[in-house]
Amino acid sequence: MNVFLFYLFSGIILICSLLTITTRKILRAAVYLLCVLLATAGLYFMLNYQFMAAVQLTLYAGGIVVLIIFSILLTSHISHRFKHPDLVKLIMGVSTAVVGAGLVIATLLSHSFQAGSAPELPVDMTVIGTQLLSTEKNGYVLPFELISILLLAAMIAAIVIAKKDKNKNSEI
Amino acid sequence: MTGYAYTILIPMIPLVMFLVTGLLGMKWKPIVSGLLGTIGMGTSWVLSLITAGSYFFGGHHAEGFQTIIPFETTWLRFTETLHINIGVLLDPISVMMLVVITTISFMVHLYSLGYMKGEKGFARFYAFLSLFTFSMLGLVIATNIFQMYIFWELVGVSSFLLIGFYYTKPSAVAASKKAFIVTRFADLGFLIGILILSFVTGTFDFGKLTEPGTAIFGSAASMSFMGISALTWAMTLIFIGGAGKSAMFPLHIWLPDAMEGPTPVSALIHAATMVVAGVFLVARMFPVIHFQAPDAQEIIGYVGGFTSLFAAVIAITQYDIKRVLAFSTLSQLGYMMLALGVSGYGGEEGLGYMASMFHLFTHAMFKALLFLGAGSIIHAVHSNYMYDMGGLRKYLPITHITFLIACLTIAGVPPLSGFFSKDEILVAALHHNKLLFAVEFLVAGLTAFYMFRLYFSVFWGKDRHYHHTPHESPLTMSIPLMFLAVASVFAGFLPFHHLVTSDKMGFDTEMHMAVAAPSVLIGLFGIAMAWILYKKESAVPEKLAQRWGILYTATYNKFYFDEIYLFVTKKIIFNYISRPIAWFDRHIIDGFMVGIGLVTEKIAYQIKGMQSGQLQHYAFMFVAGTLALALSLVYFLM
Amino acid sequence: MIQGIPLEHFLIVSTIMFFIGVCGFIIRRNLITMLMAIELILNSVNINFVVFNRYLYPDQLQGHFFSLFIVGIAAAEASVAIALIINIYRKLQNIDVENVNELRF
Numbered sequence: 020m021n022v023f024l025f026y027l028f029s030g031i032i033l034i035c036s037l038l039t040i041t042t043r044k045i046l047r048a049a050v051y052l053l054c055v056l057l058a059t060a061g062l063y064f065m066l067n068y069q070f071m072a073a074v075q076l077t078l079y080a081g082g083i084v085v086l087i088i089f090s091i092l093l094t095s096h097i098s099h100r101f102k103h104p105d106l107v108k109l110i111m112g113v114s115t116a117v118v119g120a121g122l123v124i125a126t127l128l129s130h131s132f133q134a135g136s137a138p139e140l141p142v143d144m145t146v147i148g149t150q151l152l153s154t155e156k157n158g159y160v161l162p163f164e165l166i167s168i169l170l171l172a173a174m175i176a177a178i179v180i181a182k183k184d185k186n187k188n189s190e191i
Numbered sequence: 192m193t194g195y196a197y198t199i200l201i202p203m204i205p206l207v208m209f210l211v212t213g214l215l216g217m218k219w220k221p222i223v224s225g226l227l228g229t230i231g232m233g234t235s236w237v238l239s240l241i242t243a244g245s246y247f248f249g250g251h252h253a254e255g256f257q258t259i260i261p262f263e264t265t266w267l268r269f270t271e272t273l274h275i276n277i278g279v280l281l282d283p284i285s286v287m288m289l290v291v292i293t294t295i296s297f298m299v300h301l302y303s304l305g306y307m308k309g310e311k312g313f314a315r316f317y318a319f320l321s322l323f324t325f326s327m328l329g330l331v332i333a334t335n336i337f338q339m340y341i342f343w344e345l346v347g348v349s350s351f352l353l354i355g356f357y358y359t360k361p362s363a364v365a366a367s368k369k370a371f372i373v374t375r376f377a378d379l380g381f382l383i384g385i386l387i388l389s390f391v392t393g394t395f396d397f398g399k400l401t402e403p404g405t406a407i408f409g410s411a412a413s414m415s416f417m418g419i420s421a422l423t424w425a426m427t428l429i430f431i432g433g434a435g436k437s438a439m440f441p442l443h444i445w446l447p448d449a450m451e452g453p454t455p456v457s458a459l460i461h462a463a464t465m466v467v468a469g470v471f472l473v474a475r476m477f478p479v480i481h482f483q484a485p486d487a488q489e490i491i492g493y494v495g496g497f498t499s500l501f502a503a504v505i506a507i508t509q510y511d512i513k514r515v516l517a518f519s520t521l522s523q524l525g526y527m528m529l530a531l532g533v534s535g536y537g538g539e540e541g542l543g544y545m546a547s548m549f550h551l552f553t554h555a556m557f558k559a560l561l562f563l564g565a566g567s568i569i570h571a572v573h574s575n576y577m578y579d580m581g582g583l584r585k586y587l588p589i590t591h592i593t594f595l596i597a598c599l600t601i602a603g604v605p606p607l608s609g610f611f612s613k614d615e616i617l618v619a620a621l622h623h624n625k626l627l628f629a630v631e632f633l634v635a636g637l638t639a640f641y642m643f644r645l646y647f648s649v650f651w652g653k654d655r656h657y658h659h660t661p662h663e664s665p666l667t668m669s670i671p672l673m674f675l676a677v678a679s680v681f682a683g684f685l686p687f688h689h690l691v692t693s694d695k696m697g698f699d700t701e702m703h704m705a706v707a708a709p710s711v712l713i714g715l716f717g718i719a720m721a722w723i724l725y726k727k728e729s730a731v732p733e734k735l736a737q738r739w740g741i742l743y744t745a746t747y748n749k750f751y752f753d754e755i756y757l758f759v760t761k762k763i764i765f766n767y768i769s770r771p772i773a774w775f776d777r778h779i780i781d782g783f784m785v786g787i788g789l790v791t792e793k794i795a796y797q798i799k800g801m802q803s804g805q806l807q808h809y810a811f812m813f814v815a816g817t818l819a820l821a822l823s824l825v826y827f828l829m
Numbered sequence: 830m831i832q833g834i835p836l837e838h839f840l841i842v843s844t845i846m847f848f849i850g851v852c853g854f855i856i857r858r859n860l861i862t863m864l865m866a867i868e869l870i871l872n873s874v875n876i877n878f879v880v881f882n883r884y885l886y887p888d889q890l891q892g893h894f895f896s897l898f899i900v901g902i903a904a905a906e907a908s909v910a911i912a913l914i915i916n917i918y919r920k921l922q923n924i925d926v927e928n929v930n931e932l933r934f
Binding site: 059066104105113119147 | 832833834836837838839840841842844845846847848849850851852853854855856857858859861862864865866868869872875876879880883884885886887888889890893894896897898900901902903904905906907908909911912913914915916918924
């Protein structure tokens with residue numbers, strides 16, 4: 020069952036990511052991306068990281084994809100179809116991807132990973148919450164604070180950038 | 192022996208006048224600068240006369256004249272022993288030079304009020320005159336040889352500025368450049384000489400250098416270079432510096448061209464003061480030259496003798512009156528140098544030294560008079576050439592009389608001053624060197640001849656067709672003429688042998704009839720020859736010139752010395768030395784630098800296409816680069 | 830860890846996903862599509878972190894937490910990127926990356 024589910028999700032991920040970048044309708048690309056993210060969340064569930072999966076669902080699938088779709092609606096016509104990409108760019112992109120993927124896969128297959136033998140740590144909310152805000156060993160309060168500042172800065176930046184210029188009367 | 196502190200004012204007043212008229216002169220009416228300069232110069236003149244009066248005639252001089260240093264300050268201090276002072280030194284020759292310079296300079300200032308009237312750059316002219324006078328005064332009162340060198344160069348600069356006063360005239364520009372480069376070249380020798388001298392003796396100070404029986408040359412005797420002692424080298428090199436300024440052969444080529452400057456400038460700088468700086472320098476270093484470097488003294492004597500003959504011969508054939516006077520100046524300077532070359536030291540022996548200074552003094556008076564007279568003639572006729580002149584005695588009576596006096600003086604007719612000083616030189620030469628005496632004797636005749644050739648063809652002969660009737664010059668111009676004429680007549684009676692001598696002690700001289708009579712006779716013979724040939728216009732000179740043919744042409748062209756110099760500099764130095772260096776500089780050095788710039792620019796043009804602004808190209812390059820690095824790391828390096 | 834699934838399979842999936850993202854970033858003109866390609870890349874990295882954590886160091890949570898932070902960063906990045914895209918659209922009336930080429934020689 021698990022094996023089947025893994026290959027199902029993997030298949031969804033691979034096919035949908037490929038479709039995301041190849042489809043010629045932008046809204047469909049966004050939907051395919053959503054599928055990828057959902058399948059990834061499924062993988063997290065299988066790995067027994069429920070909290071991570073939940074974050075993936077809410078933030079990625081819920082937040083970012085909605086944001087993307089929103090901006091698509093702002094900037095594009097739904098019926099708009101992309102032109103085919105340049106041949107040069109196509110060659111550039113595909114060759115990099117093939118070479119890179121080949122290189123990385125060959126490398127990782129030639130390496131034998133030492134599986135950890137320690138017992139699994141139960142990942143419940145208490146553990147996550149304690150470690151996230153702890154200053155002890157295995158505490159992540161510093162990156163946590165950094166991320167919070169980064170998010171604040173990003174929010175302000177987004178507002179400033181996207182704000183309508185008062186001096187100019189441009190549309191939108 | 193104090194109380195001479197005011198002498199510092201003598202050079203300072205012209206300096207202040209230079210600064211004032213030079214900086215503010217443009218804003219005033221021109222005449223204001225002229226009057227200011229003249230009044231300042233007059234003050235300096237009066238101060239100099241007072242100095243001379245109290246120095247020469249105030250008090251007893253049984254033990255000879257003292258050297259007085261009323262003012263001295265350290266200007267540059269390098270080490271405890273090596274420092275350069277600036278000060279005022281009074282001894283017989285410097286006091287005499289003060290009088291000469293301020294007198295002539297004041298006369299020229301006064302004269303220029305009339306001569307330069309209405310010229311463009313009147314204020315500039317007066318500023319330069321003041322600068323020159325300041326430098327020249329600083330030169331003669333120098334307490335050490337380095338101060339002298341500094342003012343020496345300043346004199347060269349102001350001479351350059353004044354020769355090139357008409358800077359819109361190409362010939363004036365060329366002449367000023369020529370004068371500057373030639374004298375500068377000679378000054379190089381002077382500088383090297385100073386360095387050798389100070390290296391050997393460890394001092395710049397004139398007092399220490401010229402002290403009789405001084406011990407500072409003790410170590411010098413052993414030093415030599417190429418078989419010639421170091422001091423002879425030093426003195427010869429210093430003499431080369433002096434020869435450059437005094438236009439001795441073969442560095443004489445700049446002086447005739449320097450006549451491109453305004454005539455008062457020629458009178459002041461190129462007849463009376465600056466050109467005698469070389470003579471003064473040799474006189475200043477005389478004890479060193481005489482005792483430590485007798486070979487150098489020989490050279491000085493022969494150079495002087497040759498120059499005087501050479502220049503006198505050329506003067507006979509010239510038509511430009513200022514050039515005749517310029518070659519005459521050269522000839523007379525040769526006399527002075529020769530007198531120094533044949534002089535001994537002390538008492539009667541030092542007759543040549545005394546005669547040289549005496550001739551310097553009288554020559555300054557009558558040569559300035561001749562130049563100012565020539566200026567007056569040029570002012571009236573608007574031409575420099577003799578064949579444009581004739582019969583001027585009716586139109587310019589004052590100029591005529593004063594010019595005649597000057598000609599008689601230079602020809603050595605008694606009892607005018609030139610007779611006395613020239614006679615002393617001939618006596619000194621007779622005592623020491625018969626060959627040089629013969630040369631000078633001949634030159635005395637030539638001098639009389641060419642001066643009266645000039646005189647007769649300008650003031651006698653037929654009238655020419657003048658554009659307008661020539662008229663006598665204004666009073667500002669004729670007063671200096673008359674004053675200098677009086678000075679020329681009576682200067683010969685000054686008791687120079689009591690005042691200016693080699694060891695500062697007076698001695699008694701007497702008339703040497705055996706020398707005086709023949710020299711007067713040959714002078715009169717020269718005058719008579721000129722009378723015959725030039726009093727009335729005749730074809731005889733033409734025929735004579737044709738008979739002498741090549742010799743005449745060669746003389747007329749100054750023996751082609753200018754051409755030789757031009758050939759050496761333009762053809763040889765420019766073509767074979769300067770041009771390859773210039774080529775190397777332009778093509779190799781510059782080429783290398785330009786090449787660096789060009790290569791960078793070319794490369795920049797080639798690679799700027801990569802900066803396409805296409806984000807995806809950048810991304811591709813980045814990923815491809817990373818992959819290439821990873822590939823090489825994984826498969827080739829590990 | 831999931832019984833019967835070796836670590837390498839996860840890694841192969843994430844690698845392919847990563848390079849699909851890279852490929853998309855290079856060949857797509859539309860800025861929003863490029864943004865989605867970046868999301869793919871980030872997501873594949875996330876998978877890697879989580880899987881390594883689970884398979885190799887099951888007694889710790891470093892990979893887990895880093896994934897969390899990456900999600901946060903992705904959110905921030907997406908918001909700023911979209912603000913930029915909207916601004917570009919205002920200026921150029923389209924969001925073609927080839928037109929965003931002011932910064933060149």
